[in-house]
Amino acid sequence: MILAVIPETMNDEQNQAAAYPLEDESLLLLILDFCDWHSLHSCIFLSRQQRQILTSEASFRWRIEKLRREKGICFQDFLPTKDSWLSQFQNNWKIRHLWQNAKKERTERGKKKDGNSFRIQVCARLRPRQEISTNSLEGEVGKQSGIILPLHQRVALIQADRKVSRLEALKDLYDEGGLFGETKLNTATEEEEDDDDDGIHRDDAAARRGGGLSGGVQWIDTDHSRVFVADRTKGIREFQFDTVEDGSSQQRIYYTCAAPLVSNLLNGFNTTCLVYGMTGSGKTHTMFGPGVESIIKDNTNEKQGVIPRVCFEIFDAMETRRANPNLSIESSLHVSYVEIYGDDVTDLLRGGVRCGQSRVAAQRYVLDGSAEVRVTSLEDTLEQLRIGEMQKRKAATAMNQQSSRAHAIFLLTLEQTSLRTNATVKSRMLLADLGGCEQLKKSKPGKENDKERTREAININLGLLALKKCVERLTSRGDNNDESYYIPFADSKLTMLLSSGLSGNSKTSVIICGAQEEEHAAETISTMRFGEACGGLTTSSATNNINTALQDVLNQIDDRIAECEEVIQKKERWETRTVERNPKDGTLTTLTANTFNKTVLVGAGQERRELERLLKKREELTRVN
16 A cells, blocks of 8 residues: 655645645655555545545546546546536446446346436527528518516516616606506607618517517526526526537537537446427537538538537547457447338438338337447448438428438447456447427428428427427426336337437437527427426526526626627727718719728727627617516
8 A cells, every 4th residue: 555645734835835736736646546446545534635635626537537547437538517527436436347247237227216317418509690581570570579578577677777676666667657568668760660771670670669578589698507588478488407508619519418428328328319499490410510421521520510529439439448458348339320200210221211020110120229230430430321311301491401301310339348357338329310390381391392391390290299298207207216107108209219218227418409589489488498398407487586587687788798898999999991982973073082081990890799789688678668
């Protein structure tokens, strides 16, 4: 046993070094790297400084690395959101005997009843706002009226805006005529509305004309993982998830939602990752990226989606484990790619033929491995993805030029064997690209294929409805693991294939994709409610909680406005430009020159647009009516 004893009595220089114990910490961890685990844990009680070092986050990060080298337990090199290295180490410590006696460990884990085993991680990804065409604006926004917020929400916003008490806010609301939704301060005239040429201004004018708040996503709080959406029946609603991303990169989405599942897959757990949302919200882009063919040409493309990144990480981990002299793990990977269209399950890797001998046995045919194909490299896997993509149902609609017209599931089955202990671990990962829920009046399928597009939309929506029912039943069951509790997995082929990932000790992650525009508010709220049900994170509807949240939103908007103004003040400058004169009649007189000088503000155009958006949002939220 090797011990590193650091003296308790220290002078001023030593006290300063203790405040930044980098050298002492590195030396201690280097020595303890030769100790067994029992000796390592005993060193905590030798001195106060060693206890401080060995209970730090850095020490737990080092212990996880030690587990990977000695026990073959895989982990991600980055810390997930709202997590700590301590909790990561505790989870990995439970499976430290994975490669010593795998059969016994897996049997014990299978028999153990854990009320918290069904826990879905939910990540919300909101598509950036898109420019709305004039025709679409006149057809959609013109039909909508502003949303009148509930009384308690209007009072809370007035309190936060004017820094007054609740009684004073109620008096101001009454005096200004907004107590029952009317207003005496609606000063927007028809001439002002007609002068608004920009689409955003026209949208604001339409909201004022109807009175109240415009619909859709109001604010995205990525720091606290919250989304605020305006609902016509409940006012502003708060949805909270594990992670909320606003136009984030593909890499960040992968690290947040899918990378932990890869580590669990390598550690012997079944995992599932699925994307859910309305059509055109970016589900297929999230899972695949710009396209399989472009990824084959350049597998370092930063825009590649979850599935290519998962395949890369798995093969990289397989090579690392094979080279580990402590374990010498041999791995084999099989993939299958199926499409669910109503009650039909087709094999995309075999020309789109129907799976199994009948529709009844189709899901068992897939889950038993009869549709699997052996892959030996990343290039081989991407080639299988390309073959499957060529067989998928795709069609153009008014909302998406390359809309997926069925549900698709990509399955990876990993079998690992330790040559030293003969322990074998088999695990499976399901990556589901679900078809988007849609309304035919918005998707507007082509007239020549109207019946086919309608049938596809119906099949997609029926599968998603069955999935919603299963999730609601699972979350309503809670900690009660009664086997007799009925879960309607048999209602759809989709839920039957996903049943292994939605129950038991499987690790599941759901990425919900939504749109921020007002015309998609109903679909976005439905998507948010599905994600809320998946995570079991039912946000309290208490009045005080939502009012506090609204005040937080207003404070965040004020902080963002102050930041934008500070940046504009630093970056903006005056610049003189030479402009060519262009008379309306096309002629120039001898008294006028062809050009003239014009002074303009430049350097902070993007910040100016962001500031304008924030000011409009704040004015909309604090409007009395």
